[in-house]
Amino acid sequence: MSEPLIRAGAVPAPYGSWPSPVDAALVAAHDGRPEYAGQVGAEVWWTEPRPAEGGRRALMRLRPEDGTPQEVLPAPWNVRNRVHEYGGTPFAGAPRRRGGPLVVFTHFADQRLYALEPDAAAGAAGPRPLTPVSAVGGGLRWCDPVVLPERGEVWCVLEEFTGERPTEVRRLAAAVPLDGSAARDRSAVRELTTDAHRFVTGPRLSPDGTRAVWLAWDHPRMPWDGTELKLARVTGGALTGVRTVAGGPEESLVQADWAPDGGLLFVSDRTGWWNLYRAAPEDLPEAAARARPLCPRQEEFGDALWRIGLRWFAPLEDGLIAVLHGRGGLRLGILDPATGELTDVPGPWTEWSAALAVTGTRVTGIAAGPRRGWELVELDTRTGRARAVAAHHRDPVDPGFLPEPEPLTVTGPGGREVHAQLYPPRNPDRTGPPGELPPCVIWAHGGPTGRAPVVLDLEIAYFTSRGIGVAEVNYGGSTGYGRAYRNRLRGQWGVVDVQDCAAVAAALAEGGVADPARLAVRGGSAGGWTAAAALTAGPRNGTDGADGMNGADGRFACAAIRYPILDLTGWRGDETHDFESHYLHTLVGPWAQVPERCRERSPVHRADRVRVPFLLLQGLDDVICPPAQCERFLAAVRGRGVPHAYLAFPGEGHGFRRAETIVRAVQAELSLYLQCFGADRDDVPRLELRP
Template sequence: MTAPHVAPYGTWKSPIDSNAIVTDAIRLSAIALDGNDIYWLEGRPTERGRSVLVRRTPDGETSDVTPPPFNVRTRVHEYGGGAFLVADGTIYFANFDDQRLYRHAPGTEPQALVPEHACRFAELVLDRTRDRLICVCEDHNPSNTEPINSLVAIDLATGAIAPLATGCDFYASPCLSPDGTRLAWIEWNHPAMPWDATRLQVAKIEDNGSLGPATCVAGSDERAAVCHPKWSPDGSLFFVSDRSNWWNLYRYTDGRTELLYELDAEFAYPHWVFGLSLYDFISAEQLLCTYTQNGKWHLARLNLLTRHLLRVDLPYTDLGSLHVANDRAVFIAGAPDMPTAAVLLNLGTGERSTLKQATSLVIDPGYLSVPEAIAFPTTDGETAHAWYYPPSNRDFTAPAGERPPLLVNSHGGPTAATAPTFSLKLQYWTSRGFAVLDVNYRGSTGYGRAYRERLQGRWGIVDLDDCAAGADSLVERGLADPNRLAIAGGSAGGYTTLAVLTFRDTFKAGCSRYGVSDLAILATETHKFESRYLDGLVGRYPEDKDIYTARSPLFHADRLSCPVIFFQGLEDKVVPPNQAELMVAALRDRGIPVAYIAFAGEQHGFRRAETIKRAIDGEFYFYSRIFGFEPADEIEPVEILNLG
């Protein structure tokens, strides 16, 4: 093996280019079992982001189930999830373009199940006894002050929609008891988010199909986020609650609630999307569950008789969409050196097989950066968390004494988290000579409710402090060049990016992807699900208008003096384009180097191959011009205003 070439950071030639990221990559978002068949959902950038349901039969053959132009994706809460159900070979799914529900029986074309209307649907449950679907409904009739959410039943013979549970602002996770006589669900009201305070309700299903009086099982007299209800085979109701600070598993039987296993770990994560499944039953005496501890996800068996938790030895650090049937488990999993994959695990033999990987691209480990979990001191005498990825490319080394440029990633949400899983987008940077710091600032999930709540009332303060402190800690360790510190983020991470560039002096450049610049616009123009989110994170609007103004980068653009590049989808309903455009205009008028690239047809989060490619290459090109290095690849230039 030849000695590595000596070349400045940022100029290294990498096999991980933007074509590799989009040409041979899909997004695996859900998996399900139906008899001996396995189904999963693939988001395909090369098909303009279309989500396709794929089936794998017992002989190992895979095939697309939903034909073009159908796009299996719901817009309930705008973030979607829970867009399909498979039962006895028949698929029920929400189609993105018209948001109607369709039924797709084997050997037929998909048929619309409901008439055209303003409703959206998610989390479909088959009520076999009554030949109907039960699901979440979000009614966007223009006459409504805001969309109306409810639980409804849809007659499979007529398509008629009947209300089941109404009156709350939000509903989620409907689930039928094994005998079909009871329905459980989660509900909550403004201004709470589902990770703040929810209620778990149970009601008997009457002879006419309606619901009897509901009983609140958990969440009524305590500030707790209750989530992920499931019925066990013996008719007990299981759920997850953070009443003890950590999202742990509970069981409700005959009017009594009990904690199943106490652990300083999270057996759930925030309800951003529908259709989450993080545990399932092997039998009435044993369940299979996932949990995260110190930033890594694990799989374990929980014996419900002995209360013994046994971790399953697997190479993954990120797990989700777990389902169990007939001694088989399927889930979506990934690790820093393993692409996200749909996985089948035989619970009897322990045999594991990969059904589908998000990419078939094989990368030599010499080009992959292995993350290190770091904790670092931040403001208020507290500690924040992050994953540090050093530059890594077997073919290159930097000149003696040179420190690498650092890209700090600020995740979205902000009530979300970043996990150490395989990402070609991240390795794109490290294999070219950038260090990357993926920050789980205070407010992130995975470290207990108390850590999550440290962002309450302080969004735009502690997240900024933690991103800056993380960068400073790497500079102090000699792992980053203090003159080449960049920060990037999307959505809420875009806000943190713009805010830290405005109100702190740590970073020298930044990238905002569909980020927020005016908090008041976000509070008044965003969709229903997040319309009161800022009540907790910032304050009530307009009562606390002064706080909104004080923390909005747009009103303090005179304090932002470093270059910024913006990427924005023009059909984004979560963070409208004016959030980026107003900030771009302010920086342009002040003579600050700024670039703006807008994408027609894109919503909140980029799904199309050409968009993803342009965004990552454009960001790298931008930094090359700002930090003064020459990329190894030819990249389509980006127009940078005010760049001398």
Template sequence: MTQIAPYGTWRSPISAAMLVSRQVSLNWPQIDGTDIYWVEGRPQEGGRNVLVRRTVDGSISDVTPVGMNIRTLVHEYGGRSFVVDQGEVFFVEFNDQCLYRQRSGEAPVALGTPAGVRFAEMLVDRQRNRLIAVAEDHREGGEPQNYLAAVDLTNGTLTPLLTGRDFVAAPRLSPDGAWLAWLAWDHPNMPWDAAELWVAPIQTDGSLGEARQLAGGPGDSCFQPEWTTDGHLLVVSERTGWWNLYRLDLAGYATPLYPLEAEFGQPLWQLGMRTYVPLTDGRVLATFLQQGRWSMVVIDRHGQRRPIDLPVSVVHIVNGADHRIVFIGSSPTTPTTLFLLNLADQTLSPIRRSGDLPVDPAYLSLPEMISFPSTGGRTAYGIFYPPHNPDFIASEDEQPPLLVMIHGGPTAAAQPTLRLSIQYWTSRGIGVLDVNYGGSTGFGRAYRELLNGAWGVVDVEDCIAGAQFLAASGRADPDRLLITGGSAGGFTVLAALAFHRVFRAGASHFGVADLAALARDTHKFESRYLDRLIGPYPERADLYQSRSPLYHADQITSPVIFFQGLEDKVVPPSQSEMMHEALRSRGIYTEYVPFPGEQHGFRKAEHIITAIERELAFYGKVLGFTPAL
């Protein structure tokens, strides 16, 4: 029987423990022979990453021994940290960041790579008995050096192949082993600003010959080069303002494969991301994001396209070999799942799920893709999840609280997928708006560049506009608007509270409070990011101060709760600590929740549970309701 109860007090079957209990993250699938490999992140094991294998008979087992953790810290955000070739695994161990070799059925053996050098996105060059990898060298102190490196498989000797660029990514060896392709970019650009595609012949001694640039640069960022069997290159290029897929010859002549106002690429926050697979018969299997939904298509040599019908709306990391394709997918009602697609017989099989759906689907709030007017006549986007619980309704005269969620990046994107961390709120009677503010990916380069010079302005305006749009339509209580976000999203939270009077309370998860401190203290990958989002530092120190919530903490009158990993190198703990103290000293209700051993984002089960339970209790205190246990 449906009960009448105030919003926020509904009793929900979705507990905080369900967010991590029997749940794992799935990432980096790869096929080697008849076996399928992937990485599982396990909150119940302290966030340990484990390489898992499924053999042809369907049996699944861990490859990574107990006590080891597969994870690279290149760019701090990491990325693809293993490669499998002919049954041998080469991987980065988290604790020492060194490379290991693991033959089938044997324990891993260190290759002997030097301490202080991190590796990512390895490929095996059997012809020369070596790995080729992205290396990040911290041995000299100061800003680390990033370069392409060769690692001898016999003794671990490290040989730089390409130096002189601030960043490199995506090394790809041609099928005949004669050429190497890669991406490169320099400060102050991020990869989505100006990543360039380069190729060079490999000399008889293994070094690179004269390199040539084939594509990319300012205004045309490249993503994921791949070789075809006939010696051409595929690459995702942004020359039309959208990340589209092209075929190139070694002279740089480009042919578009599927011109479309859609995104075939993604911001390269983690090394090794893939959105398409070249097939051995010359076709290409590609995925793209359009109007908030991912699609999959096979493109043949003549440009003919055949769509693949998928039971999911979000696709993450696609890989494959021959006619077998593996990818991670999810939908609003489907947990994240590793799928195997067999193009030969058109079958799609689930291989591994991140976890079972622990509740009746009747408790799920289904997303609504919305657009709404924002400042200056622009249109912004979001995904709205209304409060929903079949056991409860509120009285007719009550409007629900709304929690505005802000993704990080800030070039990331909110996508319509099953997230228990959203259903946790909606099943308790709190609506959620996941905002794709100006700067988000998925709407073309022009939309993403709306944030250039305007971080802390455009993002804040769009989040406010979305909340007020829902309030004006009667779907949210204008007096009970809340805001939460992590990292860059945490900055937007604090800026919205410092410079506007719209939200009753906010939660900052490892958010930026002092932009100048971030510019001075953060890691190499993002050390010049703010040049584009704010302005050059210290030349525009005035802008950094005027946009930094810390210097305007005296204008914040709403309560704020802070969550912070104490080993965070991206946004150091001092950011949250200074902001918390600035509010506390003025008598503003604030809480600070530090997590020892956590970095940028929380991986340990107990910390994930604590964070969401504390945030709910915090909102209850502010809005005057008592959450049901």
């Protein structure tokens, strides 16, 4: 472990008690990040979080002539949608010769698609609706739009509920007229594809407008398990001759698009790694399955397709391709498809989100690094120069209080590698008492098919600057390390993830890095499941402990659990959303074959094993991990004498967005650790723990 930055005269003080300028309000103010960078002519557009405004997403614009970011729509406009509940690309635009750009976007409050002409006289009247409001179930939802002024339409994904149940839904590609004729008439929306597949991405038109490609998949697969690449002719505005040209049950394609010369580009993991492939235009459609890899490597050129419309590559007009790639992280490179040469972009940005936008020789993306928050970055491929152009990072406090990550690889059960990153306590004015090891919190990311990026996170700094370490674990099942690493979790959810988190905790304790008596576990969503599974890992009361199967028994002194999955017997079908309603098929096993396994692994059915304090945090509007799961768990724990607290937040869904919620949540979590680690401070409201 590297030595922390300590000023001369730093005062020894108990871990957890250190004074810090990183307060909860600062954490809340910096929560969220820019998303969905997109090109509209020469302009870059994106969305930004507004925690102080109820967590809405503001639509932003950057014009090259002045270089000043502009917020396009005032509150309460909220540019976001609920497709798959996680949302997809919420806007797109097209330049016009007169009147400025035409932009379409989805508004979160009513899920309608709107048109906006910000520079035209008509723009003074504000956005105009393009789609109707549905009275059925979750309504009509739209995402991943492509604006086609020459056709008078916007092509996008339509998610349409046919009943009140969350699984009564159909999805397809649709064409919405730009003249507003569908605003009150659902029948004016043209359906471009059938609903033969449960899930689809938006169609991408070839440069000559004669072909379209998109991805499709069906239950019980998730998109990182297997998808199909669809290719169709565009005939008179209709998609005809649809055929599957690549993909399958064990091949995951996550993005498809066109090169300027009409070649087909797509990202596939057919070799065990998401790599970029190309099929020549003269070989289509037959040769897509035999497309050649452009830069074959044991690296990822893609990631899990959690939201529709993500872009890990973007072709430039000169034939080069901007790509994201890496192992355990994604950095930006420029690929020459003719030679396979890949040149990485210089600068402090080591992690890029899947939101690449290109125009001419410029590439714009959203990037961050260990010492920089997420910002909008532009690369000029002619000069190789990259610079931040919007949402600029500015150190909110003295950088000496900010965390420094250390890569960590430990050995898990069976000799398998487990990847993590450690953030030791760091405060330039304080050091720990002589001979004392710091406490540490093991963070389990969500997904579970996800990854913890190595970027500056003020929520981590909130704890590390006070003397509490954090270790983020990319347990088996995480992305970034190839398909075999992802597949470790198949049938083993609640086992491998917990074992890997316990292995990291053990390595820190045995290596003299963390106090073995002051380790905690924390996670949200699927990470909340992992934290709760670790919490309930011990033997049942009155048994000899033979069924403590995942190695976490007695390892953790407490747990902080956010909007979790707690009951697999309920978290399927209609107790969650449709996108993940069959996720357990691969994570645990087909329900009909393993009902007892689902019950036995569920924390709600292992509540008698809970022996240490815990905190539950839950949004009351969460439809992905509904509050009923927490309520059942609390009922099972009640009366067992285990100190715990439950904080439920009205108006919050899956993940917290409002500043006041974020403040309360991080303060409550810190108070839990202070009480369990034997530390004290008077600047944080005390969390009441009741048995």
